[in-house]
Amino acid sequence: MTPKRRQRLILVCLMLVGVGLAATIVLKAFNESISLFRSPSDVVSGIVDQNKQFRLGGMVVENSVQRRSDNLDIKFELTDHANTVAVSFNGILPDLFREGQGIVAMGKLDDAGVFVASEVLAKHDENYMPPEVAEALEKAGKMPGTSANYGIKTLVQP
Amino acid sequence: MFKWIHRFGSAPFVYRFAGALAPWIGFVCLAILLSGLYLGLIVAPEDYEQGESYRIIYVHVPAAILSMFVYVVMAVASAVFLIWRLKLADIVAQASAPIGASFTFLALATGSLWGKPMWGTWWIWDGRLTSELLLLFLYFGYMALRAAIEHPQSAAKAAAVLALVGVVNIPVIHYSVEWWSTLHQPATITKMGERNIHPSMGIPLGLMIVGFQLLYAYVLLIRMRTGILKRESRASWVAQLPEVNNTMANSKLSGTNRV
Numbered sequence: 159m160t161p162k163r164r165q166r167l168i169l170v171c172l173m174l175v176g177v178g179l180a181a182t183i184v185l186k187a188f189n190e191s192i193s194l195f196r197s198p199s200d201v202v203s204g205i206v207d208q209n210k211q212f213r214l215g216g217m218v219v220e221n222s223v224q225r226r227s228d229n230l231d232i233k234f235e236l237t238d239h240a241n242t243v244a245v246s247f248n249g250i251l252p253d254l255f256r257e258g259q260g261i262v263a264m265g266k267l268d269d270a271g272v273f274v275a276s277e278v279l280a281k282h283d284e285n286y287m288p289p290e291v292a293e294a295l296e297k298a299g300k301m302p303g304t305s306a307n308y309g310i311k312t313l314v315q316p
Numbered sequence: 317m318f319k320w321i322h323r324f325g326s327a328p329f330v331y332r333f334a335g336a337l338a339p340w341i342g343f344v345c346l347a348i349l350l351s352g353l354y355l356g357l358i359v360a361p362e363d364y365e366q367g368e369s370y371r372i373i374y375v376h377v378p379a380a381i382l383s384m385f386v387y388v389v390m391a392v393a394s395a396v397f398l399i400w401r402l403k404l405a406d407i408v409a410q411a412s413a414p415i416g417a418s419f420t421f422l423a424l425a426t427g428s429l430w431g432k433p434m435w436g437t438w439w440i441w442d443g444r445l446t447s448e449l450l451l452l453f454l455y456f457g458y459m460a461l462r463a464a465i466e467h468p469q470s471a472a473k474a475a476a477v478l479a480l481v482g483v484v485n486i487p488v489i490h491y492s493v494e495w496w497s498t499l500h501q502p503a504t505i506t507k508m509g510e511r512n513i514h515p516s517m518g519i520p521l522g523l524m525i526v527g528f529q530l531l532y533a534y535v536l537l538i539r540m541r542t543g544i545l546k547r548e549s550r551a552s553w554v555a556q557l558p559e560v561n562n563t564m565a566n567s568k569l570s571g572t573n574r575v
Contacts, residue, residue, distance in 0.1 A: 166399045173480060181484045185495075193496040194442040215497055252436030254365065262499055279436045282365060284504040286373070287514040292364030302512060307497045 195262045197308055201273070202241040208267045214243065215262040215281065216308060223257055236261070236273070238308045247275040254280035260306065281306065328553045330404060331544045338537040345530035352523030360517045372430045374521060377505075378528035380423035383451060384486050386416030386532060390458070391483040394476035406472045407547070409479060410462065411539035415532055417455035424448060435499055443492035444500035447485060454482040468547075 159167070185192065195215035196206050206212055216236035223234040233246045234257075245263055255261060260281035265274050283304035287295070295301045323329045356374035363370040390412045396405040427445070428438045439445065458475050465471035493502045504512045505521070513521065548554050555561070 163399055170395050170398055170480065173477075174483070177481050178484050181488070185488070189496070192443050194440070194499055195497050197497070252434070254434055277436075279440070279499060280434065281499055282434055282501055284501045285512050286363050286366075286370060286504065286517050288361035288516060289364040290361075291514055305494070305502045307494060 193307075197238040198236055198241040198243040199238055201243050201267070206267075211264065211266050211276075213262055213264050214245070214273050214275075215260065216243070217260050218255070218257050220257045236263070243273050244271070245273045245275055247278055249276075249278070251278055252280040254282055260304070260308070324404060325402065327404070327544050327548050327551070331541055334537040334541050338534055338541075341530055341537065342534045345527055345534050348523055348530060349527035352520050352527050356517075356520035356524060360520055361514075363517070366434060369430065369433050370517075372426050373517075374524045376423060376426040376430060377521060378524045379419045379426060380448070381525055382528045382532055383416060383420035383423050383448070384489060385529070386412050386419060387451060387454070387479075387483065387486060390416060391479050391486075394479040397472065398476050398480070403547070406476070407540055407543040408536070409476065410472075411536055411543050413455055413458050413462075415535050415539070417452060417459070419528075419532075420448065420452040420455060424452065431499075437499075440499045442498040442500060443496040444489065444498050447489040447492050450485055451482075451489060454478075454485060458482070 195213035198214070198216050200206050201214065214236060216238045219235040219237050219242060223232065225232050229248070230250070231246070231248050232251070233244065235242050235244050237243075245265075247263065247265075255278065260283065262279045262281055263273065263275035264277040264279075268274050283302075283306065285302050285304070292301070324333075353374065357371055360371070362368050390409045393405040393409040393412070396402055397409065424445075427448075431440070432438050458478055461478055462471045462475045465474055490503075492498060493500055505518070545554060545560075
């Protein structure tokens with residue numbers, strides 16, 4: 159390798175390291191705001207500004223969904239398996255919404271500490287399988303979890 | 317061995333080599349894409365959670381993988397060009413940019429179509445979607461920068477630097493679903509040792525990914541040939557090519573003057 163080429167090689171490497179470092183610092187600084195949603199633990203611990211709208215993400219707790227027969231009001235609980243927050247919503251839910259499913263809701267906490275959602279989006283996991291296989295795994299209790307980031311790193315059963 | 321590699325520095329050799337290779341790759345690519353689509357859209361079972369709509373995965377995931385793969389090829393080629401001043405590397409990078417942009421657009425469009433029925437929204441500004449959109453803008457920026465600078469050598473150098481700077485976005489796209497909370501789910505197939513997709517669905521997906529890789533290779537070879545001809549248009553070996561000779565003879569006969 160000629161000295162000139164070696165010099166250019168070093169220059170290119172230095173540039174990559176520099177840009178990489180800069181990007182890391184910027185992303186670290188904005189870590190909080192790049193994350194799409196807060197977890198129930200964040201709400202309980204009081205990190206979240208209670209007067210502002212924010213997104214709350216978690217798993218819908220089994221047997222917590224209460225619907226009304228005369229309107230679209232729905233109440234359920236969201237968990238990250240450490241803490242739980244009650245959510246109320248009036249509107250049309252995505253098809254994938256069900257108990258045990260991950261969802262992301264946009265809204266605000268009311269005075270009673272209930273999260274009043276104005277929009278509910280469903281999150282699905284990274285597992286794909288035919289229904290029969292899912293049924294068999296369910297029976298054997300071997301349903302795969304998700305490695306999605308729900309605020310705290312836990313393997314969440316979908 | 318080294319002599320063989322050095323032949324790739326010669327434009328006429330690469331032009332002929334690419335021309336001979338392209339039809340074979342194109343044929344294999346077509347066969348794999350067709351069998352992947354058949355297995356994925358017709359043979360594969362429906363998903364336990366998403367039903368039939370998950371099948372868009374057979375276009376979305378290969379397009380998304382290629383959108384990043386093509387960028388990495390572009391960045392490596394740009395580095396080779398900057399360090400060794402190898403013209404061919406610059407041709408590879410230039411030829412790759414519009415292909416990569418197309419794959420990125422396809423990934424974003426199919427993702428949006430998938431997001432509406434499953435998540436409940438066409439678009440959300442989460443880490444994965446935003447960084448993938450940034451990738452599309454990087455491709456656009458690369459092409460715009462090349463087009464904006466008149467002097468070819470300066471254009472090539474400036475664009476190569478841009479391609480290298482933008483490469484930091486690739487790990488961000490890949491790890492966005494793990495670093496931050498996102499609406500997009502984590503990766504299905506990159507995790508080692510863990511199987512997150514049933515083989516009946518995973519095998520067609522693998523075929524589609526290979527098929528997309530070959531499609532990129534095929535289009536790249538054709539675009540490289542065009543790139544070489546454009547740059548070497550004044551060289552004597554180009555004038556002697558049978559396909560160029562014929563066109564010139566034809567244009568003389570019909571009286572049109574092609575420059």
